[in-house]
Amino acid sequence: MNQRINITLKLFAQYREGNFKVEQRVCKSGTTPQDIIDELGITKHLPLGILMVNAKHENEKYVLQEGDTLSLFPKVGGG
Amino acid sequence: MADMIYRVNMATMSFKIEDVPADWMGLGGRGLTSVIVASEVDPECHPLGPNNKMVFAPGLLSGTSAANSGRNSLGAKSPLTGGIKESNVGGTLAGIMAKLGVKALIIEGIPEDDSTFYHIHVSKNHVKIEAVPNLVGKDNYFVLDAMEKKYNKKVAVMTIARPGEMKMLVSNISVRDPKGKLRSYGRGGLGAVMGSKKIKCITIDAENYKEVTYANSDKFKEASKIFTKSLKDNPISGEGMPAFGTNVLVNIINEAGALPSRNFRTGNSENAEKICGETMAENIKARNGSTTHGCHAGCVIQCSQTYNDKDGNYLTSGFEYEMIWAFGANLGIDNLDTIAAIDALMDDLGLDAIEMGVCLGLAVDAGILKYGDGEEAFRLIKDEVPNGTPIGRILGAGTGYLGKLYGLVRVPVVKNQSIPAYEPRAIKGQGVTFVTTPMGADHTAGYAVGSNILNVGGTVDPLKKDGQIELSRNLQIASAAIDSTGMCLFIAFSAIDDPVCLPALIDMLNARFGTTLTGDDVTNLGKMILKTERAFNIKAGLTSADDRMPEFMKYETLPPHNVTWDFTNEEIDEFWNF
Structure with missing residues (x-):
């Protein structure tokens, strides 16, 4: 499991506060969105609303692949 | 005293105050306006002729202490869609009308003397109609100031500006909000109907009203408390919307590949980060604006805002996602301040942000302006549209007519009304709402974006057809009731x-009126409203062939998901089987 993958990580709405908007990351192969969420600690105060990988909804257990874009949102809405 | 129907006849310049017929007693808002329009307006009438009517009605809970109950409905036959229209608005109107005991205000007829415009003032048991030549040719804020000077700061005001006087289909009706700014009955060209009746403004007296009565005041308070807490505890209405406004949607819809850009050519906009809700909130904070503002008294969500310019001076409020999408992503203006200036201008001119914005996006295809040219967009709206120049008249007729006049094929309308802010090919449930709602393409009629994108009310894959018809149907029934x-x-x-x-909402209705409504009754109300509206449209000449997406969306794939609109006609027509 020494293989590394490159991903793009995007945060939105309140998750940006004290963090970043977008970041390129190198992760070890097998990394899931949950691993990243835990590391960032963003869901401590505000639960996860929407998780997308490459513009499609995924769940926290998805295994990230080389070149993936992971987007994380708290619950948001409008209309 | 019981609520009454106030009926104004512009042909005879007279009014009547009538008892509420038994059939209308349990109705309010959209339910009441659609039932009255369906029973009193000839579906074949010309929407700008003498036989169309305007019906204003506060909701069943308007005027009460219930949170967020301040929406007022307006019904008429729409000159834009040729079908029935209900548009609703915040502001101070609903509460004031309800407290005055006006169950509905019906305006019919057209004045014989059409050389001027009129002001209608509704007070307890009285309606005054007077010519207002000094207001002719003036725009909304001028009228608002004149009415505030004439009465008092509290009076409810509805007004049209020059485009409404000229009966343009992009014109709306503006309503005063609690801070003296404007909200709008936005869609369907209802400003043109008011213009056709030669009504410049309507005011509702706020001095002589009485508080609404409750069948069971204690139960109402109890239910109201639960209801308010639920709205405040919800992460969307309690946190996200006050912080970022509805414009928080730019980024999520863009990330989902469903933000219509360049007149519906792609689902991503290169401008998203520059125009998104997060950037807007940063600007607001840095410039001493406010991210929270309620469009009506009693709002606990506060999704509106005060957006200042770089020098900290007021620029606009009610700066919504659909507006920012239309001018930012679809027309390509990458500067939020420019879009805010256009928003403020359109408030004053009474223009529907969606119809005008989508129309200008199409105007790029027509060669009228260039993609991203905010300065020219501002000029067209400021100098051409309200002055009724030939190009102003063309743009003022809306997207559908612009497409016809310039021989364009990629015309994003359903029932001649512009498609708003959500790519139907990539949010298919929302597409079902756009084609089936009796209103013409309208995002509020059944907001499938919730389950398709936002994980609200379950999850339905936005790119697949499965479950979308049923989802849209259920949402449209619920929305008609709400x-x-x-x-x-x-x-x-x-x-x-x-x-x-x-349940708390239903408890409030029962405690207000002494009824024993259940959830099923509310669902049945929603069904009845939809069927009433659909029946009107059929009599007006609309058919299943009008419940269709523009053809280009069926053969043109939309990046990044490379999807088309792939519902069959039979699948869509299944919507009405209930």
């Missing part, structure tokens, strides 16, 4: 996901 209560549609985020919210 639109009858006077409630802001944003209570739905809580109503769908919090099991105590909807």
Whole structure:
């Protein structure tokens, strides 16, 4: 499991506060969105609303692949 | 004293105050306006002729202490769609009308003397109609100032500007909000109907009203408390919307590949980060604006805002996602301040942000302006549209007519009304709402974006057809019912996901009126409204062939998901089987 993958990580709405908007990351192969969420600690105060990988909804257990874009949102809405 | 129907006849310049017929007693808001329009307006009438009527009605809970109950409905035959229209608005109107005991205000006829415009003032048991030549040719804020000077700061005001006087289909009707700014009956060209009746403005007296009565005041308070708490505890209505406004949607819809850009050519906009809700909130904070503002008294969500310019001076409020999408992504203006200036200008001119914005996006295809040219967009709206120049008249007729006049094929309308802010090919449930709602393409009629994108009310894959018809149907039924209560549609985020919210809403209705309504009754009300509206449209000449997406979306794939609109006609027509 020494293989590394490159991903793009995007945060939105309140998750940006004290963090970043977008970041390129190198992760070890097998990394899931949950691993990243835990590391960032963003869901401590505000639960996860929407998780997308490459513009499609995924769940926290998805295994990230080389070149993936992971987007994380708290619950948001409008209309 | 019981609520009454106030009826104004512009042909005879007279009014009547009538008892509420038994059939209308249990109705309010959209339910009442659609039932009255269906029973009194000839569906074949010309929408700008003497036989169309305007019906204003507060919701069933408007005027009460219930949170977010300040929406007022307006019904008429739409000159834009040729079908029935219900448009609703916040502001101070609903509460004031309800407290005055006006169940509905019906305006009929057209004045014989059409050389001037008129002002209608409704007070307790009286309606005054007077010519207002000094207001002719003036725009909304001028009228608002004149009315505030004439009466008092509290009077409810509805007004049209020059485009409404000229009966342009992009014109709306503006309503005063609690801070003296404007909200709008936005869609369907209803400003043109008011213009056709030669009505410049309507005011509703706020001095002589009485508080509304409750059949069971204690039960009402109890239910109201639960309801308010539910809205405040909800992460969307309680946190996200006050912080970022509805414009928080730019990024999520863009990330989902469903933000219509360059006149619906792609689902991503290169401008998203520059125009998104997060950037807007940063600007607001840095410039001493405010991210929170309620469009009506009693709003606990506060999704509106005060947006200042770089020098900290007021620029606009009610700066919504659909507006920012239309001018930012679809027309390509990458500067939020320019879009805000256009928003403020359109408030004053009474123009529907969606119809005007989509129309200008199409005007790029027509060669009228260039993609991203905010300065020219501002000029066209400021100098051409309200002055009724030939190009102003063409743009003022809306997207559908612009497409016809310039021989364009990629014309994003359903029932001649512009498609708003959500790519139907990539949010298919929302597409079902756009084609089936009797209103013409309208995002509020059944907000499938919730389950398709936002994980609200379950999850339905936005790129697949499965489950979308049923989803849209259920949402449209629920929305028609909510639109009858006077409630802001944003209570739905809580109503769908919090099991105590909807029962509390029904408890409030029962405590207000002494009824024993159940959830089924509310669903049946929603069904009745939709069927009434559909029946009107059929009599007006609309058919299943009008429940269709523009053809280009069927053969042109939309990046990044490379999807088309792939529902069959039979699948869509299944919607009405209920």
